[in-house]
Amino acid sequence: MGIQLKLLPHQTECLQAITSIFDGVRITSNNPIYQNPIIDTKDSKLITNIEQIWTGEKNESKPIPKKMRRRVEEGIFGIDAKLETGTGKTYIYTRLMYELHKLYGFNKFIILVPSTPIKEGTKSFIQADYARTHFNDLYPNISLDLNVLDAQKSKNSGRKMFPGAVANYARGTRQEKNKISVLLMSDSMLLSKKTMEKDDYDQTLFGSFTQPYKTLAETKPIVIIDEPHRFKRENKAFQCIEEELRPQCIIRFGATFPVLQKSEEKDYNNLVYNLDSCGAFNDGLVKGVAVQTLNEINEDDCKLKLMKLTYRPRTCVFRNEQTRENYTLQIGDFLSDIDERFSGITIEGIWQTDDPNIPKGVTLSNGQILQQNDIIYSSVYGTTYQELMLKQAIDNHFKQERENFLRENKIKTLSLFFIDSISSYRGTNNDGSLRLKFESMLKEKLEEEIREIEDIDNKTIKQYKEYLEASLKDIKKTNGGYFSEDNSTKDEDIQNEVDKILRDKESLLSFKNEAGKWNTMRFIFSKWTLREGWDNPNVFQIAKLRSSGSEISKLQEVGRGLRLPVDEYGNRMESEQFYLTYLVDYSEKGFANKLISEINSDAQVSSNLKGLLSKVAKMRNMSEEVLLVELLNAGLVDIEMNIKQDKRDELIAKYPEFNTGVGSDKVLETSKGNKAKVKIRAKRFEDIKDLWQKINQKYYLKIDEISDNELKSAVLEILEKGVYEQQIVYATEQRTENKGDSVGIKERKAGYHIFDEIIPYNQFLIKINKNTGISLPILHNAIIEYANGKKLEDDFFNYNTLNNFIREFQEWLEDTFIKRFSYYKLGIDAKETALTDYNGHMKKYIVQGSLGLLRDENTEVPSTFLYDSFVYDSPKERETIAKSDIDEVVVFGKIPRRSIQVPLYYGGTTSPDFMYVLKKKDGDYIINFIVETKDIKKSGGLRGDENKRIAAAEEFLNTLRADGLNVRFKKQMKHNDIVTLINQTLSES
Numbered sequence: 005m006g007i008q009l010k011l012l013p014h015q016t017e018c019l020q021a022i023t024s025i026f027d028g029v030r031i032t033s034n035n036p037i038y039q040n041p042i043i044d045t046k047d048s049k050l051i052t053n054i055e056q057i058w059t060g061e062k063n064e065s066k067p068i069p070k071k072m073r074r075r076v077e078e079g080i081f082g083i084d085a086k087l088e089t090g091t092g093k094t095y096i097y098t099r100l101m102y103e104l105h106k107l108y109g110f111n112k113f114i115i116l117v118p119s120t121p122i123k124e125g126t127k128s129f130i131q132a133d134y135a136r137t138h139f140n141d142l143y144p145n146i147s148l149d150l151n152v153l154d155a156q157k158s159k160n161s162g163r164k165m166f167p168g169a170v171a172n173y174a175r176g177t178r179q180e181k182n183k184i185s186v187l188l189m190s191d192s193m194l195l196s197k198k199t200m201e202k203d204d205y206d207q208t209l210f211g212s213f214t215q216p217y218k219t220l221a222e223t224k225p226i227v228i229i230d231e232p233h234r235f236k237r238e239n240k241a242f243q244c245i246e247e248e249l250r251p252q253c254i255i256r257f258g259a260t261f262p263v264l265q266k267s268e269e270k271d272y273n274n275l276v277y278n279l280d281s282c283g284a285f286n287d288g289l290v291k292g293v294a295v296q297t298l299n300e301i302n303e304d305d306c307k308l309k310l311m312k313l314t315y316r317p318r319t320c321v322f323r324n325e326q327t328r329e330n331y332t333l334q335i336g337d338f339l340s341d342i343d344e345r346f347s348g349i350t351i352e353g354i355w356q357t358d359d360p361n362i363p364k365g366v367t368l369s370n371g372q373i374l375q376q377n378d379i380i381y382s383s384v385y386g387t388t389y390q391e392l393m394l395k396q397a398i399d400n401h402f403k404q405e406r407e408n409f410l411r412e413n414k415i416k417t418l419s420l421f422f423i424d425s426i427s428s429y430r431g432t433n434n435d436g437s438l439r440l441k442f443e444s445m446l447k448e449k450l451e452e453e454i455r456e457i458e459d460i461d462n463k464t465i466k467q468y469k470e471y472l473e474a475s476l477k478d479i480k481k482t483n484g485g486y487f488s489e490d491n492s493t494k495d496e497d498i499q500n501e502v503d504k505i506l507r508d509k510e511s512l513l514s515f516k517n518e519a520g521k522w523n524t525m526r527f528i529f530s531k532w533t534l535r536e537g538w539d540n541p542n543v544f545q546i547a548k549l550r551s552s553g554s555e556i557s558k559l560q561e562v563g564r565g566l567r568l569p570v571d572e573y574g575n576r577m578e579s580e581q582f583y584l585t586y587l588v589d590y591s592e593k594g595f596a597n598k599l600i601s602e603i604n605s606d607a608q609v610s611s612n613l614k615g616l617l618s619k620v621a622k623m624r625n626m627s628e629e630v631l632l633v634e635l636l637n638a639g640l641v642d643i644e645m646n647i648k649q650d651k652r653d654e655l656i657a658k659y660p661e662f663n664t665g666v667g668s669d670k671v672l673e674t675s676k677g678n679k680a681k682v683k684i685r686a687k688r689f690e691d692i693k694d695l696w697q698k699i700n701q702k703y704y705l706k707i708d709e710i711s712d713n714e715l716k717s718a719v720l721e722i723l724e725k726g727v728y729e730q731q732i733v734y735a736t737e738q739r740t741e742n743k744g745d746s747v748g749i750k751e752r753k754a755g756y757h758i759f760d761e762i763i764p765y766n767q768f769l770i771k772i773n774k775n776t777g778i779s780l781p782i783l784h785n786a787i788i789e790y791a792n793g794k795k796l797e798d799d800f801f802n803y804n805t806l807n808n809f810i811r812e813f814q815e816w817l818e819d820t821f822i823k824r825f826s827y828y829k830l831g832i833d834a835k836e837t838a839l840t841d842y843n844g845h846m847k848k849y850i851v852q853g854s855l856g857l858l859r860d861e862n863t864e865v866p867s868t869f870l871y872d873s874f875v876y877d878s879p880k881e882r883e884t885i886a887k888s889d890i891d892e893v894v895v896f897g898k899i900p901r902r903s904i905q906v907p908l909y910y911g912g913t914t915s916p917d918f919m920y921v922l923k924k925k926d927g928d929y930i931i932n933f934i935v936e937t938k939d940i941k942k943s944g945g946l947r948g949d950e951n952k953r954i955a956a957a958e959e960f961l962n963t964l965r966a967d968g969l970n971v972r973f974k975k976q977m978k979h980n981d982i983v984t985l986i987n988q989t990l991s992e993s
Contacts, residue, residue, distance in 0.1 A: 022100060023100070084272050152187075420530070434495065470522065776813050918935040
């Protein structure tokens, strides 16, 4: 199975932001051919481009929040991109190398990662056949030559061989125009004096270099850093990059950036793209998270709190929270000296830890790291509690697995377990007590699942039974582990497990191997080693069988399973809401709230409404004063407009426009009975079933052809409109300003300069061709004809002209084809849909997030509504649902998000909002009715894109009507009452 890579908008935006930094910057190639082209990092155009990206002027990008606009003036020029875990950082920086090579000729890149799992994941992705095919389609005939620097194996020949990966990387030259040379290594290899600092190798590169550091520096590389919080500026690794590699530029990609020393400010350096966690969750780019907690089972539990630790002598003090007695322990002491229920756990280290997030702490023999004031619970370490968590995790897994297997396109379901020690899993012969217990419980569950489906006569169920039976036949193959200690093992079975987990993602995602036999491995065990860098899209559960102890990022913890799943054919499943189940013990019962706080910390969430009141008042078509009085009377805010903390949820429910944080359906605490799902009413579904089946039929989009003459005329028309624009570089001045009791900064423009950077004519044509698809002859002939009638400016062929032309052409394309496309039926009926299963039978439930972020518990659900809960996204949708309970409505419901997916002629898809089955008052005449709801005052307020989406939906439904379905379409603006629209539709029929 090969994963099907797609061009995703957020990834394209990130690439565009980074590559456009170098627009118009002086880049020269009169240096040695084994080096990168040289960037003039003193060129003011660099800073101008970055500041235009910050404000959103360049590329019409989303502005970077002011608090994140930082620049490190000294040292190596840097660029940062912030992307949430699971949104494709590895894909982006891999494609970035191709883009920078295509646009500017760069061909020497060094990728630095902080751990073996990340290194193996990056290597596997870049070398995967599916990735090579994808990038070859985008960049024909360009090859990326990946060299991976691993630890040197000693040879008995006596010769001191130069590291092959470094030598192969360094030898690449610009004369090999279709080749990009890349070196991948971990921070530990970067700092390896044995490999990198030696200068007595029996080999010389570039005529004079025998030391890897100097060799790499001589290539003038661009360095890409993955996980920047693991490369803090004060760390040896980052200092080594600056001092030894001396790159022209450092580009950092990460979800988490380090905090500056002696400051709470984040260490951003020219951040040009910001996809924060709140945006990633709300835009459906990652799974939601459902947190499960097993209740405390022992009221007489012993709780130990770490009170303090000392460096000289190395001691730590624990307090028994029941007796309030303090105990001083040293390295090697047993926790069972305090309470026997902590049997087998010793103090392994005091002060320095292996966790970069914990500079000082206590390391226990089970790998857990504690900071001062952390509390550990005895029953969490007890066998009984661990077994209950294992049982819950196994139950969770099979519930999700069956649902995913019975889809039209199956999804393989994986579960990841974080455990407390390698010995509990590996034992002496890969047979630790925890592994044996897990396999025993798994055997019971498999037998139970097989009995349950034994007599069901269904093709897919029979396949699932075969899968379960294959699992039962060889239980050991269903699970595997990866621990840092495994890197030195010679055990073949363990090496196979590690290879599957770290290096063969496709195998884990596949139901069968190349020989056609069931591939049953789907349970992965690790001792926190996989907490960063490794992930797999089909991890649907993380069971944390021990507390991490440390306050590391909750997002990092769940990050191993956030990526959206892929089906058995490698297609990314983005059309519905999926959840990662995160199972933790009761010592972490506040996990969900901490995770929500962390997600919202990056969003500009305020506890005060002053900055939002005016905006929301306009959206609600009322004055600020009236809105404020409403909020005060409801007791939602105080006189200073601060949100009352216990009223925040109520405020968002009644006034969703104030919600700038993560959606309420994205992180669920299932142990508290949060409703992640909405029930579909069976009787109501029967009434709307026919309409639902018809609008789910498969149609393809046909676009009318356009002649070369029409295309040439369009190019001429765009040129004649005027696309030329001088390139101007502004100087910005910031002055301190006395503000009475404080000093502020005032900014003003301090002059400008005309920048005469010209793109060679052939490159100008090629860049337009790449971005628009217009053939080079048509472009050339149109420009010649235009130039014959008008003298071109000396700097006509510049980047501003280029960007203006591309933007104007895209607008022309969208406007031209708005009436030149049509839909044709494929004759394929989809059985599995958002509301039906693989047999075409109605599903019992649908995930709330597919229908709406908000749920009104205080309003009665209309009897004709398709669902049993009042779920909506906007005030207008709420009003529409409430008013639709009238005699003329047989049944109505929200159309699940992205379920219909009407293809758009300019790319992407759209989906209407509501579906209705209507009847006239005499009950004789049934009509189907589709509504697109826009919560704005008038059609003129619709963005061009939204108008085109509505036009596409209207054309699609016209096709359905031509094919015999009695259906009508209406768009609903803020002022349009749904009852009026219903009556109009009935009177027109």
